[in-house]
Amino acid sequence: MTGPVRSTAAGTPHVTMLDVLQGFVHELRSAGLPVSMTENLDAMTAMEHVDLRAREVVRSVLAATLVKQQRHRPAFDTVFDVYFSLFSPAAEDRATLDLPDELFGTAGGDIQGGGAGGDLTREELAEMLLRALQSMDLDELRRLAGMAVSQFAGMEPGRPVGGTYYLYRTLRQLDLDDLSARLVEQARARGEIPDDPLPGRLAREEQEARLRELRRLVEEEIRRRLVADRGVEAMARTLRKPLPEDIDFMHASRDEMLALQRAIQPLTRLLAARLAQRRRRRHRGSLDFRRTVRASMNYGGVPVEPKFRRPHPAKPEIMVVADISGSVASFARFTLQFVHAMASQFSRVRSFVFIDGIDEVTRFFEDTDDISEAVHRVNTEADVVWVDGHSDYGHAFSVFHERHEREVTQKTSVIFLGDARNNYHASQNWVLQSLQKRARHVYWLNPEPRGYWDTGDSIISEYGRYCDGVFECRNLRQLERFVSTIADA
């Protein structure tokens, strides 16, 4: 990390606002934020209009001109905090600089923090935290968060460990669950949490919100120190969380599962809107003669405005056949959820789930408009075990063929979901061969990385031979791309 560029011209160092700002933009760029030339100039002009003593206004104004995507904002805030405290021009420079001190927050110490209150016991710190949480005194909380990090994170300069590691260590020592329990207890003792469920719930949520704030402060503190120690690039690397679209279905942690869950709804909404638009625009309907003549009356019989019929493109019908055995369960769940959330884009969606037996589960989705509830019912009520509850693709497929083969038509796309790990049972891939002849398309989505295909008991290429496409589908991004192609086809 470099400080603001300083002109070293003869004797006194001199720093201008321009230098400070250029240094800042440089830092933003190394943190991975795209800042264009125009935006840079805008920020310069903007600074002429604000009172530089109002640090928060400066922050808002720089953010408005330099950051055009909300998900970049946290990174921006960190860089801002660090840059305008630690890397501010040294005190002697500031005298020659027409910039007010207020712009530069207090320097927050080095990586080990050290100094004030370093010798508190855990219990004392917890007490102080409780008091601060009680009154929601933000400045005090921030100070305490800093102390907690100094004491518990064990940060060492230059040690190549990720920020999440320090965060984990600090939070474990702080024991948020315990804090939360004690907060509730104290509140109850004061009679603030009545026994009624509703006020109780609201009070608990308030406590949780406060603890989240504390967690955020701790995170901020760690990030600040990391940047101070290793520069923004390192910070950007170690604290970067994958976007929900990039989380691997097979290895998602509980938090990531929740993030995925939340991401599905907006994603399907976007995709549906885009598909509908594309469909409507691709072809114009044929000329509507009657309406054209009617419209021409307005212009004395001149057909100035030709009218067209609204196009009604046929929507494909799809059948999803999903393996829901342990190893790929979450993949199947998200895919089913995704496809059913997109149901308006298809003329019909039918789903089947199997392990070694197979069952149709369309009814669960049609009974309710709450998709997560339907998925829950799929997992608990579907009749999918035939012998031993280990995947047997061959048996499941032959039953599927026997029961539903006739319902597969030229309009149907059949999509198989699974890792094709068949526990060395017979593949029965003639089922796919015969389906391919009847159906419009047969696709296979595999949640395993391509490199693992056909290793061990995976027989993906035996099935793949009779598919119109076999796709690796490990995250929402790949899933979205696939759904968009079939809805269009």
Added chain:
Amino acid sequence: MGERFESVADVTERLRAVDYLADDDIASVTYLADRLEKPVLVEGPAGVGKTELAKAIAAATGSRLIRLQCYEGLDEAKALYEWNYKKQLLRIQADREHETSWESVESDIFSEQFLLTRPLLEAIRAEDPVVLLIDEVDRVEIETEALLLEVLSDFQVSIPELGTIVGKQRPIVLLTSNNTRELSEALKRRCLFLHVDYPDVEREKEIVRVRVPGIDEELAEQVARVVRSVRTLDLKKAPSISETIDWARTLIYLGRSEISPEVIGETLHVLLKYQSDIAKARKELVEK
């Protein structure tokens, strides 16, 4: 340079005077939009008061609000201007007997009185102070976005038959987006960016107190907390700020001074609009 506001604090104060509570970001960006004469792209979930902000700025500065509601298929004719074909045709037909020369007819039918002014042109030609709101800009196609870009950067438009019309003043321009698609880089570059999210309990409580006369602090706080609780549920459509306000008003009309599960149960439909959402919230908040 626009000089509608004196300082950031002035923005906050004057928006407050028209019952809009701006946070730091909102106030700073509004001030900047006025000073730099740049359009603001306001992004955020539905119902956090994006459109309301434009109305509040108009009210606070005594400007006229001109609104262009975007939709799929919006084109130049509906956004900028259009010739009134019907009237032109009538004019030509009325003229048939007199055998006037084509030149004079032409110059006649392509004049002001045959021009249908649409919102963008109206904003450019306005003599009085104006706030231009381009609502839900994410709904238009790329081509229309390019048109907006062109108009917003120069604030002038050339109509072949009439010549170039240059704006007499720079209105404050707000574009809102619900983020249904990624807007073009070019558009983002030219705009100031403002993200508005659901307010925290503190701010929502203040909003309720300002917008619902006669509500006491206690009830306002409870309202804000219940709404936060509802927003954490997995809903099709989370309650917007205006729905919070409607709900608080309903409670006042019904003469409720305290929120109990029964009260929530009978008024939940004001806050939530989907049957499945109502059922879910009822299960969580009322029946537990």
